[in-house]
Amino acid sequence: MGVMDRLAMAGAQLIAFALPPRCPGCGVVTADDHHFCLACWSKLDFLGPPACAACAEPFEQDAGPEARCGACLADPPAYDAMAAAVAYGEIARRVALRLKYGGRPGLAETIARQLERHASGAADMLVAPVPLHRWRIWRRGYNQSALIARALVRRTGGTLALDLLERRKATPVLRGLGPAARVKAVRGAFILSPRWKELVKGRAVLLIDDVYTTGATANACAKALRRAGASQVRLLCWARVVRGRVDDVDFPDPR
Ligand SMILES: [Zn+2]
Numbered sequence: 001m002g003v004m005d006r007l008a009m010a011g012a013q014l015i016a017f018a019l020p021p022r023c024p025g026c027g028v029v030t031a032d033d034h035h036f037c038l039a040c041w042s043k044l045d046f047l048g049p050p051a052c053a054a055c056a057e058p059f060e061q062d063a064g065p066e067a068r069c070g071a072c073l074a075d076p077p078a079y080d081a082m083a084a085a086v087a088y089g090e091i092a093r094r095v096a097l098r099l100k101y102g103g104r105p106g107l108a109e110t111i112a113r114q115l116e117r118h119a120s121g122a123a124d125m126l127v128a129p130v131p132l133h134r135w136r137i138w139r140r141g142y143n144q145s146a147l148i149a150r151a152l153v154r155r156t157g158g159t160l161a162l163d164l165l166e167r168r169k170a171t172p173v174l175r176g177l178g179p180a181a182r183v184k185a186v187r188g189a190f191i192l193s194p195r196w197k198e199l200v201k202g203r204a205v206l207l208i209d210d211v212y213t214t215g216a217t218a219n220a221c222a223k224a225l226r227r228a229g230a231s232q233v234r235l236l237c238w239a240r241v242v243r244g245r246v247d248d249v250d251f252p253d254p255r
C-alpha cells in the first residue's frame with residue numbers, strides 16, 4: 001500500500017470515527033445519536049391517553065382507560081389494543097421513509113427508543129413484524145418493521161419472532177385505496193409460518209409495524225394470529241394516521 005493510500009485510508013477512518021450524530025428528522029448535527037433537534041422534536045405529535053382503548057384514536061376528553069371509539073364499537077378490530085408513538089405528520093413521515101427507502105437502518109433504533117414506553121409486557125411476548133412479501137424484500141433488501149422489532153427486543157427483551165407470519169399474497173400498493181378496498185386487498189394475505197404452529201398457542205403477540213393507516217393490514221395479521229391460537233394480539237407502530245392531524249396529503253403506503 002502506497003503512502004497516499006495509507007493517508008486516504010486513515011482519513012476515511014477518521015471521518016467515520018468523527019461522524020457527528022445527526023437529527024433523524026432533518027439531518028442537522030445534534031448532541032447525541034437518535035436525538036431529534038428541537039425544531040423536529042416540537043413538530044412531532046406524541047400520542048398517549050386519552051385515546052380509544054382498541055385503536056388508539058385520540059379522544060378530546062378522557063372517557064376512562066376502557067373507552068372505545070365509535071368505529072371500534074361498531075366493528076371491533078381483531079387485535080386487542082394498539083399504540084403508536086406519534087401521529088403521522090411531516091417529521092414522522094420523513095423518518096419512516098428514510099428507514100424504508102433511504103438506507104438508514106439506524107433509524108430502527110431511533111424508533112425503538114420511542115416505542116419502548118408503549119411496550120410494557122414485551123418481555124413475556126412474541127415480538128413479530130408485519131411481514132413483507134418476499135418480492136418486496138428482494139427488491140428492498142430488508143423489512144423495515146423487522147428492523148424495528150429487532151431493535152425493540154434488544155431494549156425490552158421478549159421473543160423475537162421475525163418469521164411468525166408469512167405474506168403469501170403480494171398485495172397491490174395500498175396508496176390511494178379507500179378503507180373498504182384496503183380490507184379486500186389484504187384479505188387472506190397472511191398466514192402463520194408452520195414453524196410457529198405449536199409455539200404461538202396461548203402466547204401473547206406484540207405485532208410491530210412502521211405506519212398505521214386504516215388498520216386493514218394489522219387486522220388481517222391479527223386474524224391470522226387469533227386463528228392460530230394466540231391469546232392476545234397487541235399492535236405497536238411508529239406513526240398512526242390521525243384524522244384531522246395529517247399535515248401532509250401524501251398518505252403513506254404501508255406496504
Ligand atoms: Zn431535526
Ligand SMILES: [Zn+2]
Nearest residue numbers: 052055069072
Ligand atoms: Zn378505536
